[in-house]
Amino acid sequence: MEILLKYFPNLTTKQIQEFASLQQLYTEWNEKINVISRKDIENLYERHILHSLSIAKFVQLKNATKVMDLGTGGGFPGVPLAILFPDARFHLVDSIGKKLKVIEAVKEELGLKNLSTFHSRSEEMKFQYDFVVSRAVAPLTDLLNWTKGKYTAHDQLPVRNGLICLKGGDIDAEISVATKVQKVSLSRYYSEPFFSDKFLVYVEQ
Numbered sequence: 001m002e003i004l005l006k007y008f009p010n011l012t013t014k015q016i017q018e019f020a021s022l023q024q025l026y027t028e029w030n031e032k033i034n035v036i037s038r039k040d041i042e043n044l045y046e047r048h049i050l051h052s053l054s055i056a057k058f059v060q061l062k063n064a065t066k067v068m069d070l071g072t073g074g075g076f077p078g079v080p081l082a083i084l085f086p087d088a089r090f091h092l093v094d095s096i097g098k099k100l101k102v103i104e105a106v107k108e109e110l111g112l113k114n115l116s117t118f119h120s121r122s123e124e125m126k127f128q129y130d131f132v133v134s135r136a137v138a139p140l141t142d143l144l145n146w147t148k149g150k151y152t153a154h155d156q157l158p159v160r161n162g163l164i165c166l167k168g169g170d171i172d173a174e175i176s177v178a179t180k181v182q183k184v185s186l187s188r189y190y191s192e193p194f195f196s197d198k199f200l201v202y203v204e205q
Contacts, residue, residue, distance in 0.1 A: 035074025
């Protein structure tokens with residue numbers, strides 16, 4: 001939890017309590033439904049929560065911004081972002097229904113009213129969004145195909161609407177398929193070694 005406060009020192013008391021609750025919630029649920037590597041659960045705040053919140057370092061989500069978390073798994077990046085941005089609206093989408101049970105339990109325990117889960121594929125969703133976010137889900141080409149036609153224009157956004165995904169390793173060839181693409185090293189935001197080969201990729205739509 002300390003690492004979270006290091007980079008997000010202006011959290012409200014309510015947000016601190018909500019983030020602090022995630023360790024026990026995910027530890028307990030992970031014993032029932034494996035959504036995080038069991039050897040990695042002790043690194044929840046650095047490798048999952050802080051990693052997810054790197055999107056917040058890139059763009060501030062305000063004014064009822066609508067966001068789809070594509071392939072959310074156990075709720076990353078959607079759950080941490082929903083805590084940080086209570087005025088935004090999040091649809092967490094995954095094709096594996098049992099993983100969504102974990103998110104629903106977290107949602108109920110924390111009272112997150114700006115978050116909904118959908119047992120679906122992204123291309124089957126009938127909504128449109130300001131942003132689609134994803135974390136280590138699929139190659140960029142697939143993400144762009146799955147989210148085609150899912151974006152709505154919004155003049156009040158701090159950056160133009162589009163796809164924001166979190167990726168690692170050598171991704172230059174992968175992202176070369178996109179135009180209007182930005183690659184941001186997460187070491188710009190965080191000093192921990194874990195983030196040295198992690199990137200945020202933004203594709204304007």
